[in-house]
Amino acid sequence: MIELPPPREDVLARRAQIAADLRGLIDKPEAVIDAADEMRAYETDGLTAYRQMPMLVVLPGSTEEVSRVMAYCHDNGIRVVARGAGTSLAGGALPLADSVVIGVSRLSRVLDIDFANRTATVQAGVTNMGITRAVEHEQYFYAPDPSSQIVCTIAGNIAMNSGGAHCLKYGVTTNNLMGVTLVLPDGQVVELGGKHLDAAGYDLLGLITGSEGGLGIVTEATVRILRSAEGARPALISFDSNEAAGACVDAIIGSGIIPVALEFMDKPAIHATEAFAKAGYPLDAEAMLIVEVEGSEAEIAALLDRIVAIAQAHDPRTIRVSQSDAESALIWKGRKAAFGAVGQIMPDYYCMDGTIPTGTLPEVLGRIGALSAAYGFQVANIFHAGDGNLHPLILYDANKPGELARAEEMGAEILKLCVDVGGCLTGEHGVGVEKRDLMPVQFNPTDLDQQRRLKSAFDPQWLLNPAKVFPLTDTPPAWDDPAPLNLPTHGGVDAHASH
Amino acid sequence: MHTLPTSETQIADTVLAARAERTPLEISGGGTKRRLGRRVQAAATLSTDALRGITLYRPTELVISANSGTPLSEITQTLGEQGQELAFEPIDHRTVYGGEGAEPTIGGVIACNLSGPRRVNAGAARDHLLGVRAVNGRGEVIKNGGRVVKNVTGYDLCKLFAGSFGTLGILTEVTLKVRPKAERAATLVLFGLDEVAGQAAMAEALGSPFDVTGAAYLPATQASTLGVSALADAGTSATVIRLEGFADSVAYRTDALRGSYGPRAATTVLDDADGAAVWAGIRDVRPLAASSGSLWRVSTTPSEGPAVLARLRERSPVDAVLDWGGGLVWLAVEAGDDDGAAAVRDAVRPSGGHATLVRPAGGGPGEGEVFDPPPPVLAMLGDRIKRSFDPDRILNPGRMYAGV
Structure with missing residues (x-):
């Protein structure tokens, strides 16, 4: 189990009183959950290897209730872990033993659809797919499409800056987010952005994403x-080597075509997904590309002709x-089912999420192959080839003693390799608890201290989701703030920022 | 005192010395937009103009890195040789500031988060910024992001640096996403629509499946200033819509969109050269560059652009150009004592968004607020963010807000 900060005994000792106090702050007392069997659903997220029961779970029904709960926790020194649908693959929603989990599942209303201005405003517990569902009758869609899009919430998408297979053309969450209502750690509520582009002042919207x-x-x-394109269609191209597939990717991009999706799978990934999806993938190929373009029928045909x-x-x-x-649909079925399919051939897999400069793909796959041989784990590689986001799946058996730890060790080696070739530790899953101790591989202490001072600027007590993103440290982050924290008192703000 | 460092180390040393002496620095690049923002309270200046050079360019990876003092024109030319470009189309402020300064630098473009007409389709400068190196106000070199598009490792300081006007750090190197240049760019023109109908036509275009990369509205007086005879000869307003891509695709989409408007307006399609002149003119606010009074830039809800203008006209004569489908309103306002600030901000408030005083009537920079004053909680957060980078307020103090 990963190390978490020691629970605050004084907080745990007040658990019953805290639960009673929180029930007084929200309309539905039953939305404060303290029974162990009911809290069990919140003890882990998509990274199921790590589990930790929280102290309490609260499911507020409005911004005002989130604000009241946050203010209470702030005033009482209680740690808070925010939670969307709990699909994080990095342990981003892993609770702490002395934490209150604030879930957004009851914030599930679509508030405003504005086709004239091409915006949708939703409560943060609405799912990613829920936004598209709310606008697709007018042939509109919400572009970021993480694999978990059926269940994951926009709150979680914003927290992790989620991507997906189609972000080569349409960008990730941060490129598609225009405004938020944000509750600060002390309970104050601020509005950032809106239906206009590029808010005034520092780009806080970009920072919180x-x-x-x-x-x-x-x-x-x-x-x-x-607005959706008139149509879209993929082509499937297979090769005898990873190098040939990589060169073909370079040539497509170099020709001036930006496909809407450009996905790469290596031989183990092809075999795993074909066994599951029966999509007609070429089993004797070493590598395979799915290239999708969109537009009218004539445009699609012309672009596919160029690509062929x-x-x-x-x-x-x-x-x-x-x-x-x-x-x-069949061609995509295999790719979209890839993670589940790999789970069919081995009881457990560990999904990595590094990014590499696309030109280094053959080198990186070669070095992953060497690691695979050294550790004795099979690896299937799925790659968003247009943007360099690499998902190696390390296949292991958690029932064999020590295999999980060795799979994690090999995963860390792969991520260090990603940084080594000019990439980064995580492309779309986030750091969470999973990769926090690898942060010094990518950032030096000065880089990290700048980021930690920023956290302190928002959250001086480090109450919000502590133990995530940054390596644990027992010294408080450097913070050049001799002046007392002098935030306006609750309620003392204007129409743009109300408590 | 003016320093012109040639290395990141020299910049860090300069900042350390300035901090030790509590001497604030005004930061500039090519000096073409020193008038954008409030007057900086500094006795010394530091220019990145000598920190030049493209440090990495991988056309097949769609990425370029350059030292911050590299002229924008050098980057544009290098990308152009490979058929690529910066998709966010940054404005060149020399048109509105009378040509002062040398060349715009890439560092200045990013520090001011400058985006042009393609913003509605391709995103802002900040959306194309993949990585930065910078010297903060503590004299430390910090890096963030990288050279890959997908990157969620740690906090996204790139977004903070873009549009921070040099108040958080001195950019030393930036890494940007680039895009293939379109083979063709057609500009569909709808003549004679009033502002409300023009905005509606732009909304239809942007809500179509035809991948529109520009939508602007030029009243008759402004339409005639761009040196394009098709617009000048019409003697009426022009609603202009840009479609880019491969030639056959552009032809198809232009016809389809043109047909969708039916007979409501006379239309024409500009060729690439005329279209380029129109979009460069809109990007650089050429129609209002010579106006007297003050020049404002308003970002608002696109459908509300005409309403903002109607409210403003009740108080003051105004010339305007609408870009971004109505969401970006350039205003030349007959200035009162306050450069029209109260009238403009009052007109914007009910519609959402914010207003920037780009050029005061007196030429500026003035003493008044240039950007919308933030509400108290955001002002406090901004102040604390500033101090987390620059505790002694050495870098560009006052450029955005008093005290920041």
């Missing part, structure tokens, strides 16, 4: 919605252009 619940809790969000011509110059094994919606 991807801050992993460490700077505040988002209760409402305004996002950009986009490029691919043919890179010694492809097979080229298969989808001929129907059903075939397109």
Whole structure:
């Protein structure tokens, strides 16, 4: 189990009183959960290897209730862990033993759909897919599409700056978020951004996106919605080597085409997904690309013609252009089911999430292969080839003693390799608890201290999601603030920022 | 005193010395937009103008890195040789500031988060900033982000640096996402619409499946200033909509969009050269560059652009150009004592958004607020963020707000 800060015994000793106090702050007393069997659902997230029961769970029903709970916890020195749907693969929502988990699941209303301005405003517990569902009758969609999009919340997407397979063209969460209602650690409520572009002053919206619940809790969000293209269609191209596939990716991008998606799978990934999805993937190929373009039928045909011509110059094994919606769905079925499919061939897998400069793919796959041989674990690689986001899946068996620890050790080696070739530790899953101790691989102490001072600027007591993102340290972060914290008192703010 | 460091180390040493002596520094690059923002309270200046050079360019990875003093024109040219560009189309302020300064630098573009007409489609400068190196007010070199598009490792300081006007750190190197330049750019023009109808037409274009990369509205007087005879000869307003991509695709989408408007307005399609002149003119606010009075930039809810103008006209004569589908309103205002600040900010408030005084009637920079004063909680957060980077307020003090 990963190390967490020691629980504050004085807080735990007041648990019953705290639960009673919190029940007085919200409309539905039953939304304060303190029974162990009911809290069990909150003890872990998508990184199920780590489990920790929280002290209490609260499910507020409004921004005002989140504000009251946050103010109470702030005033009483109680740690808070925010939680969306709990799909984090990095342990971002892992509770602490003395923490109050604030879940946004009851904040599930769509508040405003504005097609004229191409925005949707939703409460933060609305799911990623829920936004698209609310606008698709007018052929609009919300662009970021993480694999967990059916269940994950926009709150969690904002906290982790989630991406997806289609962000090569449309960007990740931070590029599609226009405004939020944010509850600060002391309970004050601020509005950032709105239906206009580029808010005045420092880009706080950009800063809180991807801050992993460490700077505040988002209760409402305004996002950009986009009109869907007239159509989209993939082609599937296979190769005899990773090098040939990588060169083909470079040539497509170099030709001026930005496909809406450009996905790479290596041989182990092809085999695992084909066994599961029966998508007709080429089992004898070493590597495979799924390239998707969009537009009208004529535009799609013209773009796919260009892509096929490029691919043919890179010694492809097979080229298969989808001929129907059903075939397109089948081609995507394998890729979208990839993580589940890998779970079918081995009882456990550890999903990594580094990013590398796309040109280094053959080198990186070669070095991962060497690590795979050294550790004795099979690895399947799935790669967002257009943007360099690499997902190696390390296959292991948790029932064998020591295998999890060795899989984690090999995972850390892969992430160090990503940094070594000019990439980064995490492309879309976040740091959470999982990668916090690797942060010094990418950042030096000066870089990290700057980030930690920023956390202190928002959260001087480090009550919000502590023990995440940064390596644990027993000294408080450097903070050049001789003056007392002089925030305006609750309620003493104007219409743009109300308590 | 003016220092012109040639290395990151020299910049760090200069800041350390300035901090030791409590001597604030005014930070500049090419000096083409020193008038953008409030007057800096500094006795010494530091320019990044000598810190030049592209440090990495990988066309197939769509990424470029450059030292912050590299002229924008050098980057544009290097990218152009590979058929690529900076998609966010930054404004060149020399048009509105009378050509002062040398060349805009990439550091200045990022520090001011400058984005042009393609902002509505491709995002702002901040959306293209993948990585930074900077010297903070403690004299420390810090880095954030990297050279890859997908990166959620730690807090996103790139977003903070973009648009911080040099108040958090002195950028020394920036890494940017680049995009292939379109093979063709067609500009569809709808003539003679009033502001409300023009805004509605822009909203339809941006809400179409045709991947529109620019939507602007030029009243008749402004439409005639861009040196494009098709617009000048019409003698009426022009609603301009840009479509870019491969030639066959652009032709298809332009026809489809044009057809969707039916007979409500006379239309034409500009060729690439005329279109480029129109969009560069809109980007640089050429139609209002020679106006008397004060020049304002308003970012608001796109559908509210005409309403902002209507409210303002009740108090003051105004010339305007709408970009970003109505969400970016450039205003030339007959200035009162306050450069029209009260009238402009009052007109924007009900519609949401904010207003920036780009050029006071007197030329500026003045003593008044340039950016919307933030509400107290955000002001306090901004102050604490500033101190986390620059505890002694050495860097560009007062450029954004008094005390920051």
